[in-house]
Amino acid sequence: MTQTQTNSSTASYRDTYYTRTMVPSLDAAPLTDRIETEVCIIGGGIAGISCAYELTKAGRAVVLLEADQIAWGASGRNGGVVGPGFAADGAAIEKKLGMKTAKQIFDLSQEGVDIFRSYTETLALPGVDMRPGSLSVTRYRDAQAMQDYIRHKADAYGYQLDYISTEKLREMVRTDRYFDGVYDPQGFHAHSLNYCLGLARETQRLGGRFFENTRAVSMSRHGAGHLITTPAGSIQCQNIILCQGGMVDGFHKRLQRNLLPIGTFVTATEPLGDLADEIISTTAAIVDTRMACDYFRITPDRRLLWGGGMTGMALEPANLEQQMRRALTSVFPQLADVKIDATWSGLLGYARHRMPYVCELHDGVWAATGLGGHGINVGPIIGRLIAEALVENGQRHKVLDSYGLTWNGSMFGPLAADTVYYWEALKERYFEWRYR
Ligand SMILES: Cc1cc2nc3c(=O)[nH]c(=O)nc-3n(C[C@H](O)[C@H](O)[C@H](O)COP(=O)(O)OP(=O)(O)OC[C@H]3O[C@@H](n4cnc5c(N)ncnc54)[C@H](O)[C@@H]3O)c2cc1C
Known part of the structure; x- marks a missing residue:
């Protein structure tokens, strides 16, 4: 086993489907001076870049520090599936906060989807290549529950979804693994590394400053603001926004204890040519309904991109490629002989309640993190919420205040997370056996 990710000041992107199809990297120079700015953002994933873009657009002086390269972490190596919602289950949000607040929260998540789509189109971000549709599928017969879910989304949220019967589903996804489907015509999939690079470039064009290979090492109060040090420079600023995702490194210990x-x-397989149409005849991304779900899609260059598995131990199994091949051939035995071109891991940052932290921690220091497995829509909306808060004293982020900092369980946290995943997987296996 090896660590899933390690940062180093000279690291380059890991070989993934995304890096094989990426637009030119930003190649921003490391920081080597002492500089001043209004806002300093720590972390150049989708959360940090979204904050940087919104604040720069609103006229603020912004500096973003990235320990490696832009979108080197989860934002540049994810599944690419974009849809509304958060990592926390919608029903759990309703139960905790009631329907009215749950709808406000859902609307924010939908706004995040709209931001991703509209910036890609209006800013003509290259290589993002959005493909329509997302399809949620069950591994056991569950038609009634899915139809109830669709009705609830329409009645309570005004969000339209379509039920897909087993017969129709098996025309769209040629496997007998799945039984019922919910199709979201507003969902899509995309190249989130290219989105991040394109938005970062737009931010630079508006005057935002990015420094790659520049790890923020320490922060302290300095005059009326803060001083951040890096290996070869420092930044004096009024506000700090912490956007380190799951790659927390002790820079802000209190936040780290809560993530x-x-x-x-x-x-990602090799390009499949006609075999791609033989297994999947929809443009949609497909996600099963399990807690540690499988998700997959045909990429524009006709590979099968397949994701799944979770571990609280943040370790990458030595036989990862074999494990992934076993998972995808259990659904598509037709792919037994295809070549795998790249296999990789990534780190997600989760709060125990599975909702993001979007709040002022203390003295102008903000958290915009904990996006979990739903970051491609959540990153863009929290960027907007934080910019509203800093620029016009906006209060929309406060709807998330009920999800405050929650201790991660220290050394027991990963064990607890794995126990929950195993327990859920066991329950799901029973359902698969019981409702075949
Ligand atoms: C394998 C995988 C599949 C996923 N699939 C999906 C999906 O299909 N749909 C979806 O919506 N979401 C998905 N996600 C989740 C989504 O990618 C994340 O929620 C999101 O990218 C997190 O963004 P972020 O900006 O918070 O963190 P990251 O993208 O991880 O960025 C954090 C950055 O901070 C930098 N950093 C850390 N410490 C420092 C420091 N001290 N100084 C400077 N920089 C620092 C890191 O180098 C890193 O680049 C997936 C994630 C993974 C890993």
């Missing part, structure tokens, strides 16, 4: 890094895995 759990979770490892998860993706693989």
Whole structure:
């Protein structure tokens, strides 16, 4: 086993489907001076870049520090599936906060989807290549529950979804693994590394400053603001926004104690040509309904991109490629002989309640993190919420205040997370056996 990710000041992107199809990297120079700015953002994933773009657009002086390269972490190596919602289950949010607040929260998550789509289109971000549809599928017969879910989403949230019967589903996804489906015509999948690079470039064009290979090492109060040090420079600023995702490194110990890094895995086959149409005849991304779900899609260059698995131990199994091949051939035995071109892991940052932290921690220091497995829509909306808060004293982020900092369980946190995943997997296996 090896660590899922390690940062180093000279690291380059890990070989993934995304890096094989990426637009040119930013190649921003490391920080070597002492500089001043209004806002300093720590972490150049989708959360940090979204904050940087919104604040720069609103006229603030912004500096973003990235320990490696832009979107080197989860934002540049994920499944690419974009849809509304958060990592926390919608029903759990309703139960905790009531329907009215749950709807406000859902609407924010939908706004995040709209931001991703509209920036990609209006800013003409290259290589993002959005493909329509997302399809949620069950591994056991569950038609009634899915139809109830669709009705509830329409009645309570005004969000339209379509039920897909077993017969129709098996025309769209040629496997007998799945039984019922919910199709979201507003969902899509995309190249989130290219989105991040494109938005970072737009931010630079508006005057935002990015420094790659620049790890924030320490922060302290300095005059009326803060001083951040890096290996070869420092930044004097009024506000700090912490956007380190699951790659917390002790920079802000209190936040670190309240976040759990979770490892998860993706693989991409060689281009499949006509075989791609033989297994999947929809453009949609497909996600099963399990807690540690499988998700997959045909990429624009006709590979199967397949993701799944979770571990609280943040470790990458030595035989990861074999494990991923076993998972995808259990659904598509037709792919037994295809070549796998790249397999990789990534780290997610989770709060125990599975909702993001979007709040002022103290004295102008903000958290914009804990996006979990739903970051491609959540990153863009929390960027907007934080910019509203800093620029116009906006209060929309406060709807998330009920999800405050929650201790990660220290050394027991990863064990607890794995126990929950195993327990859920066991329950799901029973359902698969019981409702075949
Ligand atoms: C394998 C995988 C599949 C996923 N699939 C999906 C999906 O299909 N749909 C979806 O919506 N979400 C998905 N996600 C989740 C989504 O990718 C994340 O929620 C999101 O990218 C997190 O963004 P972030 O900006 O918070 O963190 P990251 O993208 O991890 O960025 C954090 C950055 O901070 C930097 N950093 C850390 N410490 C420092 C420091 N001290 N100084 C400077 N920089 C620092 C890191 O180098 C890193 O680049 C997936 C995630 C993974 C890993």
